[in-house]
Amino acid sequence: MTPRRAGLFAMLLLLAGVLLWLFLPPAVNGDARIANDPDAIARGEYLVIAGGCNSCHKGTEDAATFSGGLALETDFGTFYAPNITPDVATGIGAWTAQDFLRALKHGRTPGGSFYYPAFPYRAYAGLTDTEVLDIAAYLMSLPPVTHRVPEPDVPVWLNRLTIAGWNRLADFNAPMPEALATEQIARGEHLARNLAHCGECHTPRNSLGLLDYTREFAGAELGDQVIEAIDAAALAQWDATSFALFLLIGLKPDGEFAGGDMNDVIEHNTSKLTAADRDALAAFFTRATP
Numbered sequence: 001m002t003p004r005r006a007g008l009f010a011m012l013l014l015l016a017g018v019l020l021w022l023f024l025p026p027a028v029n030g031d032a033r034i035a036n037d038p039d040a041i042a043r044g045e046y047l048v049i050a051g052g053c054n055s056c057h058k059g060t061e062d063a064a065t066f067s068g069g070l071a072l073e074t075d076f077g078t079f080y081a082p083n084i085t086p087d088v089a090t091g092i093g094a095w096t097a098q099d100f101l102r103a104l105k106h107g108r109t110p111g112g113s114f115y116y117p118a119f120p121y122r123a124y125a126g127l128t129d130t131e132v133l134d135i136a137a138y139l140m141s142l143p144p145v146t147h148r149v150p151e152p153d154v155p156v157w158l159n160r161l162t163i164a165g166w167n168r169l170a171d172f173n174a175p176m177p178e179a180l181a182t183e184q185i186a187r188g189e190h191l192a193r194n195l196a197h198c199g200e201c202h203t204p205r206n207s208l209g210l211l212d213y214t215r216e217f218a219g220a221e222l223g224d225q226v227i228e229a230i231d232a233a234a235l236a237q238w239d240a241t242s243f244a245l246f247l248l249i250g251l252k253p254d255g256e257f258a259g260g261d262m263n264d265v266i267e268h269n270t271s272k273l274t275a276a277d278r279d280a281l282a283a284f285f286t287r288a289t290p
Ligand code: HEC
Pocket: 047, 048, 051, 052, 053, 054, 055, 056, 057, 072, 079, 080, 081, 082, 083, 084, 091, 092, 103, 109, 114, 115, 116, 117, 118, 119, 120, 124, 135, 152
């Protein structure tokens, strides 16, 4: 091989490597199956409540179902929460366990393409496989609803494939793992950072829409809503008891009640958690930080 050819060959190899790194489908457990036993379905129902899936996926035509259609207006375009009932034609009726693992933990569509991060899969990435499969068991146990949801309305440059690069940037930007003092705080962390995705609203974003973990929970603006900070400095007046009470009924230590989107989060999600899980969230947010 002449030096020029060798150079070209090396360039092509590098390019192929970069493309693979960006687009290769994530490896997931090929043996996983979606259960249909009542225990898995009950666990999945609880996880779906804790995960706040209904706040986006509730049907615009029938709010008692997960048949989707809600328009999420963002700085990057309008996204529509899909129908996640097991309807084969318009929902996820044909999904396998592997499709659920790739979607929730990696933001990948069954066809290998990419979801837009309006679907908070970066938070759900921290779910265990068992949690995802329980969620799948619950969703698959629901009655199918036929409801076709519009495709997202985004600027041309924001192609689904663009998200391949965004995901890699998000990987580099991921938070440092933190040593947590007790099992209760660790449970609270899992709920806060993963399932209940508190940071998706409460953590500020940079211009690329990536969460700024150097200012985790420092408050943000979402559309015209101001989202208060819930970091250690902001919670100086709170203790674990008042925080847990807030998650149950929305009452703040200063006697005010939560408004806006937080009211929905409390009504549909945190008030329906077990007391132990609310206490775990409270222990996490009011933990002593170095
Ligand atoms: C903040 C809003 C939001 C929340 C909360 C949310 N999703 Fe979604 N979800 C979306 C959006 C938007 C999409 C579509 C993204 C796209 O078009 O690329 C989506 C896509 C999906 C898909 C893929 C559906 C398909 O037909 O391809 C599944 C499955 C899903 N979500 C399940 C869940 C589950 C389970 C939860 C709760 C654990 C959840 N979502 C919470 C907004 C949300």
